[in-house]
Amino acid sequence: MTGTGKLLRLILRRDRVILPLWVFLLGILPQVYLSSFEKIFTTDAERLDYAHLGAANAGFVALYGLLPGDSMGELVVWRAGFVPVMIGLITLLTVIRHTRADEEAGRSDLIRATVVGRWAQLAAALLATMLGSLVMGLIVTASMIGGGQPAGGSVAFGVLFTLSGWIFAGVAAIAAQLTSSARGARMIAVLVLGAAYVLRLGGDISAQGDGRLEWLSWLSPIGWVQRIFPYGANDWWPAVLGLLFTVASLGVAGYLLTRRDLGAGLLASRLGPAHAGPGLSSPFGLAWRLHRGLLLGWTGGFAALGLVFGGVGGSVVQIAESSSGVADTFAKIGGAGSITDAYFTSTAGICGLIIALYAIQACLRIRDEEQSGHAELILGTAVRRTAWAGGHLFFALLGPAVAMAVEGALAGATFGDFGPVLGASLAQLPAVWVLGSVAVLLIGVLPRFAGVAWGAVAVCLLLLLFGELVEFPQWVMDVSPFTHVPQLPGADFTVVPEMVLVLIAAAVGGAGLTALRRRDIPA
């Protein structure tokens, strides 16, 4: 492991902005929930109402997990129930970025050729990520104790956050050994994360009903950490389970590392066709080959989301019918309109934000192709720049549309209210395209900073997470294109804001394309 310290410092330098940012923002999030809950629930009765609603509502359980108690601390933990998924996503991306992505780019050859041990790079990437998670957990604990919450529960809460990071750092460490491409490694790790979320979701919803499938949650690392139940049971042994998983996955990753060559993966590539099929004869044909896996993956994932969201919608209705007080509280938290309307508004909003990641990912393929030298090969033939970029943009525009349509249609069909639910999902698309167009603009004008486009989604996500709690001024909220999307299915469909969003997307994206046509490639 010689050289781990040096590499660790290198990683901390490269990530000096992004690492403290996520560590701090996610660490402080529970405290933000806490203070806003203290403002919203002026009486115990109100808080209890909300807790009972949350515990019984399958929609909420799907999103956040089980709510076993009704203390303020438990409410905050539960409301932050989606955060472990975000932590997992961030840590797995970080680990892969500093291991497999570096190796793929050939930077590792240089590093390992110097006096650096075989494991140093993996060790440094893991150390950086796990230390970050640890600090995040400490911030959670400290800020919750500072907010007047019991110390024991606050420590357990911090452990929950930290372990979420550690577990998926371990998953990523294994994934990075399996494939030879960073893209493939990311795909594997994200799939594991998605599976963990869906298993947790299925098990928890079952736990609300007959409980026959509750064991599903025990297959999911996210299920484990949530079963620590801080401020309630404060169980330590699910945490031990998570810790063991982390240690085991690190061991496996280390073992796999010794079994493979630098640059290679363990999953061998098969031979393919010696001739190109007839489809592979245009920039569009190439774009289809490069994007189809992504499209399939996202559509599949969103199909699953649609089924779950739709399936859970039914129990939202039951709760609305059974208790009117609950409905009032819900309206207060979740916005205007009926409970199911608000439910589908929020699921559509979440889907929109997630699919914006896909739109940006697809747009950034243009920049990837440029940096890897592939663009030079294509543009050295009789292909116009607009045709080359257009092939990728086609999938950036239509890919999210397909995924959202599938999600909305399946959610609507399973819930039994096809049109309105589908409409709510499709209504997000103009906002998604606006975020995609930001990526195109950056690629054209500031290619070296194209990655900043991810930041645009992060800003929208933060506005969604914090916006309802911290009362930002309206103009801050207006920065997010999602603020302007009509709140379907409850509210009326408003054409004008949607048209404006589409026009903005077209103008911004057009400006980016024009700049791309005029600049040097590669730049």
Next chain:
Amino acid sequence: MTEAIDVEGLIKRFGKVTALDGLDLKVRTGEVHGFLGPNGAGKTTTIRVLLGLMRHDGGSARLLGGDPWADATNLHKRLAYVPGDVTFWPNLTGGEVIDLLGRLRGGLDPKRRDDLIERFELDPRKKGRTYSKGNRQKVALIAALASDVELLLLDEPTSGLDPLMEEVFREVILQEKRRGDRTVLLSSHILAEVEALCDRLTIIRDGRSVESGTLDELRHLTRTTIRAELTGPVNGLADLAGVHDLISTDGRVTFDVDAEALEPALKSLVAAGVRSLVSQPPSLEELFLRHYTRGEAGSAK
């Protein structure tokens, strides 16, 4: 149309860095033209300007009679390009890449494609990420050579090829040359390759052309080493302009001489009486080393 490439006073800046600083390059139709220069001299940048990938800041560039930036798409139907550092899409096979690039260029000759694959001993069924550096280079070469185009722009095409494959590459280029209508611009660091293939060559340094012509013309510009055993004392040799590094010890002399001074130098040797004489033309390495480093040496003098 006698000039496939006509570049004059080309200037290209990257921010504060001036990569091309008044570069001249003329490539006649039908010739194989060597394009040489030390690392960072601006070879790749020149080729990118010629491909319309990059815009130039000054001077003029014409390619096959057209404007490389404005007519890029049309011109690219008539040329093929092999970049210096080739990578491919991880999930496309070599065969697919060859077909794709050929089709995007406007078609390729399937017989010639298969013939080249066989000669270069390439397995076209492997996926992009599993090819070695040399095999990636072969894929790019086959894709370029299989198209029937007027102009080949090759940026260090043989880097990574083993000697056997290099030989195949030379044979193929020589075949092309015999057709007489194909122009090749070949950027290279391999001198033997340049000597074997190129009709004429241009040497650049720091974004400027320092020499251009046939190999013989360039040789003419450099010094020959003479070693002689003399029967009597030689007079005036040391004072002759163009004679350098003269060493004379009891009847033996060794010196370098510029091409212009060769005749007077030999005359003075003959006057002294020659017992034996060895004349060594400049080796290719010496020739290039001199051009590559002349800036520093020249300015020091």
